[in-house]
Amino acid sequence: MLRIHVAVMKILIIVFVSVHLNSCIRLGSNDAGFSADRKSSVYPDTCDNPDADISCSFLNMPASISEIMQIGGKDEPGEKLSVKGTIYKADGKTPFPGVLLYAYHTDSRGYYSKIGKEKGAQKWHGKLHGWCMTDSKGNFEIRTIKPARYPDNSMPAHIHAAVKLSDGSMFWISDFVFSDDDLVNEKYLSSLSYPGGTGVVTLHRQAGNSWLGTRDIVLR
Ligand SMILES: [Fe+2]
Numbered sequence: 001m002l003r004i005h006v007a008v009m010k011i012l013i014i015v016f017v018s019v020h021l022n023s024c025i026r027l028g029s030n031d032a033g034f035s036a037d038r039k040s041s042v043y044p045d046t047c048d049n050p051d052a053d054i055s056c057s058f059l060n061m062p063a064s065i066s067e068i069m070q071i072g073g074k075d076e077p078g079e080k081l082s083v084k085g086t087i088y089k090a091d092g093k094t095p096f097p098g099v100l101l102y103a104y105h106t107d108s109r110g111y112y113s114k115i116g117k118e119k120g121a122q123k124w125h126g127k128l129h130g131w132c133m134t135d136s137k138g139n140f141e142i143r144t145i146k147p148a149r150y151p152d153n154s155m156p157a158h159i160h161a162a163v164k165l166s167d168g169s170m171f172w173i174s175d176f177v178f179s180d181d182d183l184v185n186e187k188y189l190s191s192l193s194y195p196g197g198t199g200v201v202t203l204h205r206q207a208g209n210s211w212l213g214t215r216d217i218v219l220r
Pocket residue numbers: 158160
């Protein structure tokens with residue numbers, strides 16, 4: 001009886017090893033095919049989301065980035081706007097070079113309008129977005145058009161902005177807003193929660209129907 005049991009056990013072990021080995025071989029031989037299947041499959045773009053992770057904002061950057069962020073083309077409707085500034089380290093005095101700055105905003109009608117070629121988070125942020133990197137003195141400049149409030153006037157006109165440091169850390173900073181907007185009031189200012197100060201920029205009209213403002217940012 002014991003011998004029968006031993007014989008049955010041996011057969012079972014042989015069958016198990018054989019099946020297992022065979023499945024390993026199949027996995028190995030199918031590995032390339034499996035990868036090909038993965039590549040050909042359509043995976044959801046997790047950045048194609050209005051609440052996408054902040055890291056999504058730093059995808060799709062152009063290969064070359066300077067301290068000047070150009071948003072929108074020459075024919076973009078609206079008043080030209082330039083905001084210059086310096087990013088400082090936490091002490092508020094030391095310029096912070098090499099900081100990536102991302103920004104996006106509404107068009108001159110208050111919409112996050114799109115060209116149609118936007119990818120990931122920019123499908124929600126719209127066509128008016130860009131990146132720059134602070135120079136050796138921490139300076140940056142955003143060249144764009146003056147955004148409009150949302151059509152429902154629920155917020156002051158604003159430019160959303162995020163930074164990425166050389167250590168990979170990323171965070172949103174307070175929006176750029178404009179001091180001549182009466183929605184930039186106590187209620188608005190008390191609602192701020194991101195670093196970077198109030199973000200309030202005073203604009204000065206320049207020749208040629210354009211605006212110039214300054215915003216320095218301390219990253220605490
Ligand atoms: Fe917004």
